[in-house]
Amino acid sequence: DAGVIQSPRHEVTEMGQEVxxxxxxxxxxxxxFWYRQTMMRGLELLIYFNNNVPIDDSGMPEDRFSxxxxxxxxxxxxxxxxxxxxxxxxxxxxxxxxxxxxxFFGEGSRLTVL
Amino acid sequence: QQQxxxxxxxLIVQKGGISIINCAYENTAFDYFPWYQQFPGKGPALLIxxxxxxxxxxxxxxxxxxxxxxxxxxxxxxDSQPGDSATYFCAASMSFNDYKLSFGAGTTVTVRA
Numbered sequence: 001d002a003g004v005i006q007s008p009r010h011e012v013t014e015m016g017q018e019v020x021x022x023x024x025x026x027x028x029x030x031x032x033f034w035y036r037q038t039m040m041r042g043l044e045l046l047i048y049f050n051n052n053v054p055i056d057d058s059g060m061p062e063d064r065f066s067x068x069x070x071x072x073x074x075x076x077x078x079x080x081x082x083x084x085x086x087x088x089x090x091x092x093x094x095x096x097x098x099x100x101x102x103x104f105f106g107e108g109s110r111l112t113v114l
Numbered sequence: 115q116q117q118x119x120x121x122x123x124x125l126i127v128q129k130g131g132i133s134i135i136n137c138a139y140e141n142t143a144f145d146y147f148p149w150y151q152q153f154p155g156k157g158p159a160l161l162i163x164x165x166x167x168x169x170x171x172x173x174x175x176x177x178x179x180x181x182x183x184x185x186x187x188x189x190x191x192x193d194s195q196p197g198d199s200a201t202y203f204c205a206a207s208m209s210f211n212d213y214k215l216s217f218g219a220g221t222t223v224t225v226r227a
Contacts, residue, residue, distance in 0.1 A: 031213055042116065042220060043203065043217040091158075095213065098211065102148075102163075108156075
């Protein structure tokens with residue numbers, strides 16, 4: 001079974017550039033989450049969707065961050081313009097409502113902003 | 115600030131030993147307490163979870179102990195193996211289907227052969 005698929009796995013960019021991270025959730029899952037992991041702040045929930053609708057984006061750090069889920073099998077997290085402090089590993093996770101509550105994480109996208 | 119405080123930050127244990135990780139929380143509305151395991155270069159994966167209506171849950175060599183009155187819970191890894199070397203995160207949420215998990219800072223466990 002395919003798990004959560006994220007791309008790119010690694011991204012190095014320069015400050016001011018636009019960054020787009022992509023996620024394909026597990027087929028049939030109706031919740032999708034974007035997390036950010038850093039040494040300083042640990043795992044932070046940025047935003048999550050239910051049935052493609054954003055439910056809670058209170059964790060999105062600022063207007064430079066935006067997330068979309070145009071359909072059940074695809075989501076993007078965009079940072080524009082990027083800054084060095086955005087350097088982190090970004091995880092996408094999916095889950096199935098009414099199940100055990102388990103989150104299934106992708107392998108992450110490591111972003112480095114120079 | 116983190117709603118779940120986790121300690122220690124790291125620990126080293128010999129093969130066959132016991133690893134113990136502790137977590138504490140303040141929000142009494144928390145009702146679901148999972149533990150996630152993360153290997154380098156991978157995403158976290160659910161290891162074991164507990165509800166506050168039980169004081170202990172065991173799955174293989176992994177045991178969660180829960181103390182509701184003290185608002186603390188812990189993970190014990192018995193007979194630790196080199197393959198257990200990973201970062202462990204405790205977490206909490208209002209219920210198993212409340213997806214706003216608050217994660218602890220993580221504990222890196224190294225098991226020496």
